[in-house]
Amino acid sequence: MRPSAMRRLRRREPSFHLFSYLRQINWFFVLLVCALAGVGYIALYSAGGGSAKPFAGPQLLRFMGGVVLMLGTALLSPRVLKVLSWPIYAASITLLALVLRMGHVGKGAERWINLGGFQFQPSEFAKIALVLVLATWFSRVNWKRVGNPLNLIIPAVLTLVPVVLILKEPNLGTGTIVAVLGAVMFFGAGMRWWQIILLVAPVPFLGNFIYDHLHDYQKARIDTFLHPEHDPLGAGYNILQSRIALGSGGMWGNGYLHGSQGQLNFLPEKQTDFIFTTIGEEWGFSGALIVILLLGLVTLSGMVMAVRCRNRFGRLLALGISMDFFLYCAVNLSMVMGAIPVGGVPLPLISYGGSAMLTMMFGFGLLMSSWVHRNQTDKIEHKLDYH
Secondary structure, X not given: OOHHHHHHHHHHOOOOOHHHHHXXXXXXXXXXXXXXXXXXXXXXXXHOOOOOOOOHHHXXXXXXXXXXXXXXXXXXXXXXXXXXXXXXXXXXXHHHHHHHHHOEEEOOEEEEEEEOOEEEOHHHHHHHHHHHHHHHHHHOOOHHHXXXXXXXXXXXXXXXXXXXXXXXXXXXXXXXXXXXXXXXXXXXXXXXXXXXXXXXXXXXXXXXXXXXXXXXHHHHHHHHHHOHHHOOOOOOHHHHHHHHHHHHHOOOOOOOOOOHHHHOOOOOOOOOOOHHHHHHHHHHHHHHHHHHHHHHHHHHXXXXXXXXXXXXXXXXXXXXXXXXXXXXXXXXXXXXXXXXXXXXXXXXXXXXOHHHHHHHHHHHHHHXXXXXXXXXXXXXXXXXXXX
């Protein structure tokens, strides 16, 4: 490369100074994330019976560590992330395989492994790893090549491997989300509509086959979703109590720490899967609507950052992280309202859980990295990679 061209390239490169990067971070997005975590602390404080123990305090510490992780990840350049994407994906697959051999059993499924006294759920990490590796793969494949079905074989395998391993835990809810997330990445990369239709068309016809191969507790969840009143003290207990709690909140709620279903422990899993029910019972429809608006703003902000990225890798990475957050929110809210079967999916940044919190904050760090490097075009990125 000639010296004059190199000088022009350096002028167009983003600055590598720490304070320059910090100025480029989307602090409005960071504020939204902190607001959601604040809502989570308030809700978990209530779920703990008006005490920071055992839920709110540990969750706050995790969030503080997550903020450091998010800002640290935001400093990584696309070149570094591309290099790390394959080892991260390989590590996620290894952890998923270890779960099947030595995982911790809980609630009918083998989903956790112990890492130095910390229970870690690899399926949460696998979602982010899949988004990262698919963004890396598709960033080097132009739009015309994506239209060739032969060029979709490798990314399809990359998607199916974690989906199959997660379904074998078994974890139908997260496995389905990972599959949909992979499909979103394919579409964002330029996959044609007719190809997507061909992939999705057989799914309804496989319904009976899929149902016959579900575990008993998964079949019970579907049956309970259709007829929860048939077993109000057994399989239908969770969703019926959730509906009662949401309905009792009315417009303005029963008051903080005064929810009957939550405070009297009628509501199961009130700190994890059904944390939104606790919010709706105590703060009513108005409070629940504010939380939904906050969740929507985080998703919308992520999508805006994806659209404004000038390089393909950043767009796909921001799209994948934003859709991951959206899918988890949509599934959890639909679940607690009785619109879909209960699937054990947490509400991001609000539900209690270390794996979900830290992996989501890592994902937000990747999203922020794509925003910090948004002005780096594909042409410049190619020159930086190979010269």
